[in-house]
Amino acid sequence: MFDVLIVGGGPAGISAAVYLKRFRLNIVIIMKDYGTLAKTDHIENYYGFVEPITGTQLVENGINQAKRMGISIIEEEVLNIEYFDTFTVKTNKSEYLAKTVLLTTGASRSGLKVKGFNDYVGKGISYCAVCDGFIYRNKRIGVVGAGEFMLEEYEVLKNFTNELTVFTNGVPLSVDIHGATLVSEPITAILGDEQIRQVKTSLASYDVDALFVAIGTPSASDFALRMGAFLKNNDIEVDETFMTNIPGLFAAGDCIGGFYQIAKAVSDGAHASVAINKYLRQKASL
Amino acid sequence: MFDVLIVGGGPAGISAAVYLKRFRLNIVIIMKDYGTLAKTDHIENYYGFVEPITGTQLVENGINQAKRMGISIIEEEVLNIEYFDTFTVKTNKSEYLAKTVLLTTGASRSGLKVKGFNDYVGKGISYCAVCDGFIYRNKRIGVVGAGEFMLEEYEVLKNFTNELTVFTNGVPLSVDIHGATLVSEPITAILGDEQIRQVKTSLASYDVDALFVAIGTPSASDFALRMGAFLKNNDIEVDETFMTNIPGLFAAGDCIGGFYQIAKAVSDGAHASVAINKYLRQKASL
Structure with a gap:
């Protein structure tokens, strides 16, 4: 000790x-x-x-x-x-x-420097799975990150939903993450109304109810x-x-x-x- | 400027x-x-x-x-x-x-590390001739110091009294000070009752009503x-x-x-x- x-x-x-x-x-x-x-x-x-x-x-x-x-x-x-x-x-x-x-x-x-990001912090975008994960029980949750920190949050979020997507945002994944839905192209915008609704990437749009940020350390x-x-x-x-x-x-x-x-x-x-x-x-x- | x-x-x-x-x-x-x-x-x-x-x-x-x-x-x-x-x-x-x-x-x-000194700070011992000199108009004033700083205070105190004594406290005088009463041996104690009354040195005792401290810089x-x-x-x-x-x-x-x-x-x-x-x-x- x-x-x-x-x-x-x-x-x-x-x-x-x-x-x-x-x-x-x-x-x-x-x-x-x-x-x-x-x-x-x-x-x-x-x-x-x-x-x-x-x-x-x-x-x-x-x-x-x-x-x-x-x-x-x-x-x-x-x-x-x-x-x-x-x-x-x-x-x-x-x-x-x-x-x-x-x-x-x-x-x-670390946040995301993309359009809409700052607008939805606290409106579906969260920095803490332990704090806010339960709010999105059985909802579509995204988690942004590519390393140990993301994995840590992923493990917590798995307790709340099966519809979990990892957005690596163009960064090579540095951890093993079995069975996860992976989106590896860069995120280009966050869309929504009162709450976050979509993560837009360079290739497609993904519907989400929440996005947890666990970039870097x-x-x-x-x-x-x-x-x-x-x-x-x-x-x-x-x-x-x-x-x-x-x-x-x-x-x-x-x-x-x-x-x-x-x-x-x-x-x-x-x-x-x-x-x-x-x-x-x-x-x-x- | x-x-x-x-x-x-x-x-x-x-x-x-x-x-x-x-x-x-x-x-x-x-x-x-x-x-x-x-x-x-x-x-x-x-x-x-x-x-x-x-x-x-x-x-x-x-x-x-x-x-x-x-x-x-x-x-x-x-x-x-x-x-x-x-x-x-x-x-x-x-x-x-x-x-x-x-x-x-x-x-x-710089104060004096002698018996009685701390007891009489504010009771006749002062750090500021401009602030307190007028209180001792025509009284017996001592000033402790041996350099430029002492001289600066001395010049101010001269305006208030003719009974002005410089105590160099054993330090060689580094300024010219014409016509001043000089006591050059070390100070050994400060004596008094409610107010400072005497500066005691290794050789004698000197009656004072106030002592201004202007040692060093x-x-x-x-x-x-x-x-x-x-x-x-x-x-x-x-x-x-x-x-x-x-x-x-x-x-x-x-x-x-x-x-x-x-x-x-x-x-x-x-x-x-x-x-x-x-x-x-x-x-x-x-």
């Missing part, structure tokens, strides 16, 4: 980790990739670097900084987190238990939503100690909104670490 | 500067020394550096980062700031005008106090835009309190820059 399991190895996650390690807590970082920062190749406004640095280099520095301090980094994809007094974090390879979880997976939640908001944490717009809502409404579930960095800058994420991580340490000490003394 | 004059070249000041420069504002940094950070020789909890870095190295990195971006850094000691619609910043060598000022000079405000709190900005304990009080109660006077980093960490100062600076930019744009559009 870890004291703190950090999801995400960017500025907020590593910054928190180096503080938490110095508090002598048993921590681990689980990260999948370098995230949004890797897309930036010219950072010159983060204090302390004379020459501009690439996002990839900065993330690598952070990882090596953490490793040098003896912090474990596991390169797996977190697919689900369950909360029941403690946290069970399920990845594509294993399961981990932790007393607290800190979400620092950045801001991105789950974002912090996705985990939070599944556990019943409050969101504000798409950001995870935290109090002044960076804790969500779920005891022991913390979030920091871009996923809680605000100023999308490295400086802010790093500061968030440092502040969250102090709050987590305090939370664990208080719990231990009960 | 500068758009923004930043006092202090540590993490908060440089972080703000690099953002402000990218907002294409006309800015300048005035700094005296490397501050508190230079006393730290092993920083391993600031994100992005694989190996521990010294405070001196980090401050130098910051200065070179700013210079590389074409930001002017003036190495002078700010002695006073006056506010009258715009700001006049007086240093040991010159005067500068600015539309806004950002204070990022760190937390330190003025801190951000000292400037703020002189301009009528609100303090909270010793920290400068700012709103959510990092602005004090004085329009155009901003503060960030350790001098506004909170978590005394590089990460927090850097984040403060970034946030303050956005607020300053907005403030200037709004003023320009009036």
Whole structure:
């Protein structure tokens, strides 16, 4: 059982980790990739670097900084987190238990950049099978995605209907999915009236009553939503100690909104670490 | 006239500067020394550096980062700031005008570590000649300090009394001060009843009605106090835009309190820059 399991190895996650390690807590970082920062190749406004640095280099520095301090980094994809007094974090390879979880997976939640998509979010388009799947019992449900995250949602949705279609949206399927109805061409539009009615692709139109989005890797908001944490717009809502409404579930960095800058994420991580340490000490003394 | 004059070249000041420069504002940094950070020789909890870095190295990195971006850094000691619609910043060598000022000079405000000192702060011990000098008109006033800052306070206090004694507290006098009564041995205690009554040194005791403290370099709190900005304990009080109660006077980093960490100062600076930019744009559009 870890004291703190950090999801995400960017500025907020590593910054928190180096503080938490110095508090002598048993921590681990689980990260999948370098995230949004890797897309930036010219950072010159983060204090302390004379020459501009690439996002990839900065993330690598952070990882090596953490490793040098003896912090474990596991390169797996977190697919689900369950909360029941403690946290069970399920990845594509294993399961981990932790007393607290800190979400620092950045801001991105992937939607579809097609006509009509934004109009039907909440009107048949959902980001959470566990939350909304039962609403569409025995209805025609589509799920968009091509990897582990989609499979996770698919398995949940199978409990509700037999009319389940996977839309890979032109992305090669990276998981085995037996017996599913597959649509592999790109989605071009979402149609409907008050509710979503059709998914239009480059080849055909498909009638649906609901469309679940599980593209790429789950974002912090996705985990939070599944556990019943409050969101504000798409950001995870935290109090002044960076804790969500779920005891022991913390979030920091871009996923809680605000100023999308490295400086802010790093500061968030440092502040969250102090709050987590305090939370664990208080719990231990009960 | 500068758009923004930043006092202090540590993490908060440089972080703000690099953002402000990218907002294409006309800015300048005035700094005296490397501050508190230079006393730290092993920083391993600031994100992005694989190996521990010294405070001196980090401050130098910051200065070179700013210079590389074409930001002017003036190495002078700010002695006073006056506010009258715009700001006049007086240093040991010159005067500068600015539309806004950002204070990022760190937390330190130097008191005396001697018996009785803390008991008489506010009871005859003052940090601001302009604020409190008139209370002690024609009384026996002491002023503690040995440099430019002391001289600045001395000149103000001369207007109120002829019984003025300079206590250099064992520090060699670094300024010319004609006709002053000088006590150069170390102060060992402050004595009094309801109010301060005596300054005790290693050699003698001196009767005083007030003692003004002007040791070393003025801190951000000292400037703020002189301009009528609100303090909270010793920290400068700012709103959510990092602005004090004085329009155009901003503060960030350790001098506004909170978590005394590089990460927090850097984040403060970034946030303050956005607020300053907005403030200037709004003023320009009036």
